[in-house]
Amino acid sequence: MLPDPLKSNRTAAALEAFDSAAVLGGHTDRDELTLLIAPERILATCRVARNDLGFIRLSAITAVDWFPGEPRFEVVYLLHSIDHNERVRLKCRVADGQEMDSVTPVWRGANWYEREVFDMFGIRFRNHPDLRRILMPLGWEGHPMRKDYPVHGHKYSYQSDQERP
Amino acid sequence: MKELKVHTDTMVAEPGERLAPGTSDVTRRMTLNMGPQHPSTHGVLRVVIELDGETITKAVPDIGFLHTGIEKECEVKTWHQAVTLTDRVDYLANLSNNLCYALAVEKLMGDLEIPPKAQWMRVMLVELQRIASHLVWLGTHALDLGAMTMFFYCFREREDVLRIFEMFSGQRMMTSYIRPGGLALEPPRGWQQRVRKFIDAFPSKVDEYENLLNTNPIWMQRTKGVGFISVENMLDLGVTGPMLRGAGIAWDIRKSEPYSSYDKFDFDVAVRTGNDVYARFQVRMEELRQSARIVKQALEGMPEGPWTANAPHMMLPDREKMKTQMEALIYHFKIVTEGYRVPAGEAYQAIESPRGEIGYYVVSDGTAHPWRVFMRTPSFGNLQSLPAMIEGALIADTIAAMGSMDFVLGDVDR
Numbered sequence: 219m220l221p222d223p224l225k226s227n228r229t230a231a232a233l234e235a236f237d238s239a240a241v242l243g244g245h246t247d248r249d250e251l252t253l254l255i256a257p258e259r260i261l262a263t264c265r266v267a268r269n270d271l272g273f274i275r276l277s278a279i280t281a282v283d284w285f286p287g288e289p290r291f292e293v294v295y296l297l298h299s300i301d302h303n304e305r306v307r308l309k310c311r312v313a314d315g316q317e318m319d320s321v322t323p324v325w326r327g328a329n330w331y332e333r334e335v336f337d338m339f340g341i342r343f344r345n346h347p348d349l350r351r352i353l354m355p356l357g358w359e360g361h362p363m364r365k366d367y368p369v370h371g372h373k374y375s376y377q378s379d380q381e382r383p
Numbered sequence: 384m385k386e387l388k389v390h391t392d393t394m395v396a397e398p399g400e401r402l403a404p405g406t407s408d409v410t411r412r413m414t415l416n417m418g419p420q421h422p423s424t425h426g427v428l429r430v431v432i433e434l435d436g437e438t439i440t441k442a443v444p445d446i447g448f449l450h451t452g453i454e455k456e457c458e459v460k461t462w463h464q465a466v467t468l469t470d471r472v473d474y475l476a477n478l479s480n481n482l483c484y485a486l487a488v489e490k491l492m493g494d495l496e497i498p499p500k501a502q503w504m505r506v507m508l509v510e511l512q513r514i515a516s517h518l519v520w521l522g523t524h525a526l527d528l529g530a531m532t533m534f535f536y537c538f539r540e541r542e543d544v545l546r547i548f549e550m551f552s553g554q555r556m557m558t559s560y561i562r563p564g565g566l567a568l569e570p571p572r573g574w575q576q577r578v579r580k581f582i583d584a585f586p587s588k589v590d591e592y593e594n595l596l597n598t599n600p601i602w603m604q605r606t607k608g609v610g611f612i613s614v615e616n617m618l619d620l621g622v623t624g625p626m627l628r629g630a631g632i633a634w635d636i637r638k639s640e641p642y643s644s645y646d647k648f649d650f651d652v653a654v655r656t657g658n659d660v661y662a663r664f665q666v667r668m669e670e671l672r673q674s675a676r677i678v679k680q681a682l683e684g685m686p687e688g689p690w691t692a693n694a695p696h697m698m699l700p701d702r703e704k705m706k707t708q709m710e711a712l713i714y715h716f717k718i719v720t721e722g723y724r725v726p727a728g729e730a731y732q733a734i735e736s737p738r739g740e741i742g743y744y745v746v747s748d749g750t751a752h753p754w755r756v757f758m759r760t761p762s763f764g765n766l767q768s769l770p771a772m773i774e775g776a777l778i779a780d781t782i783a784a785m786g787s788m789d790f791v792l793g794d795v796d797r
Contacts, residue, residue, distance in 0.1 A: 248730055277621070277742055278744075282746055300634050300639075305731070326619045330767050352446065353446065354450065362452060369452075369456065
């Protein structure tokens with residue numbers, strides 16, 4: 219459900235009109251629009267945002283680890299429209315081990331960003347064309363950006379990997 | 384169909400499988416490792432290329448060799464300390480990263496008022512940074528394509544800019560000069576003369592460079608019509624900056640979402656429609672001229688006044704005050720030992736760096752340490768379009784295409 223101040227917002231209202239079950243909430247903070255999206259509806263929502271609302275650019279996808287909070291992760295989609303000069307942030311709250319739908323069918327550029335989120339946080343994306351580690355070596359254990367991953371003193375676990383591309 | 388098998392690691396054909404010359408009904412594919420240590424990759428980028436003769440049939444970039452965990456490290460620093468890490472993301476555009484981080488933190492702080500002098504000084508320094516960064520690009524790109532003189536000319540000019548940075552901050556590259564709340568130090572005495580001397584001479588040098596390359600037939604042949612990628616592909620793959628403007632899209636964050644009083648400056652967005660290596664070259668040359676224009680305006684109209692916001696809890700106090708005033712000493716102690724708190728919330732700030740859209744997505748939980756700092760770096764997005772650009776092209780054109788993207792591997796891997 220959208221809070222009342224957002225009902226007049228073009229983007230928020232259009233996304234809610236498309237699928238009221240997809241938009242779980244939203245707020246405007248420091249002039250930035252954030253919408254909370256149900257994780258299982260993210261692909262359809264992104265498709266509408268791109269095709270009907272003009273968000274042709276995906277700036278980035280990232281994640282935030284709220285450990286020990288639950289659900290643990292927030293996956294953040296930063297969308298931008300050149301024509302409307304507008305930005306919106308879509309957020310999905312997912313638990314550890316929960317899979318997300320890949321948005322690569324909507325923006326091919328999501329490929330590397332989703333790989334990075336998988337590499338750094340261990341969030342898996344369904345139907346991703348090539349979900350491998352991107353920054354860490356392929357044989358690495360653990361996901362470095364998780365809050366329970368130590369900054370110093372982790373076990374050095376690199377193995378030479380023959381299966382690099 | 385018989386296929387010649389080639390070992391990817393040794394590049395030697397298996398014995399007994401050599402083909403007779405002139406055999407045409409056999410596909411011959413070779414896998415070639417370009418990098419991680421290849422001079423044209425400007426850093427440590429590995430591209431695995433599958434070749435059919437000299438034509439690239441498949442290219443897979445392999446990144447991460449320069450991954451240093453900057454985002455993770457930001458989380459254990461205070462907000463104040465993390466500035467020094469932003470320098471090291473894109474080591475050719477340090478001040479741009481400083482500025483983006485500072486603006487994002489200031490957005491989170493909410494009630495900070497950055498004085499006009501600090502804003503104008505920021506614009507001037509960031510534009511000088513753009514000049515320095517484009518000069519490195521031009522020098523190395525031309526060197527890759529065989530024009531060696533450019534390299535020396537460009538680095539000579541870049542040195543002048545770096546000396547100006549050294550004058551301001553004490554550092555040539557890792558400046559950390561733009562901080563949340565204003566500038567790190569008072570602008571040094573005599574900076575006006577130094578900047579004026581550089582900026583008066585610079586536009587004629589840009590003309591000289593352009594003439595030098597435009598009358599070079601090798602340069603023209605190696606850049607015109609090379610490295611094409613459609614606009615739809617670029618937008619789909621997240622390309623930003625001069626590459627997009629070389630394809631006719633007049634999108635520049637300095638104009639569309641003005642920050643740090645860019646709306647008070649008079650400049651044009653450089654746009655070309657060629658959508659090839661040459662068009663990107665033209666865009667960047669025009670940007671050099673426009674940056675010089677902005678620096679000149681900043682120099683002539685520089686407002687008077689303080690160079691930091693009135694926020695003693697965020698900015699390290701003046702050394703003299705620290706020794707004579709108790710409050711200044713307390714603030715100094717608090718900033719250095721525990722840092723300042725930033726209200727809980729999140730902010731995304733995008734600026735136009737020499738390479739495209741830098742975006743800092745910062746999340747605060749109300750403490751003195753960032754909960755999350757995500758850096759949306761332009762090189763990461765741009766590099767993703769490399770396969771779309773070079774697949775189907777000749778291997779020699781890869782060098783030109785990669786050069787025209789102007790990526791910095793520190794920026795890709797963070």
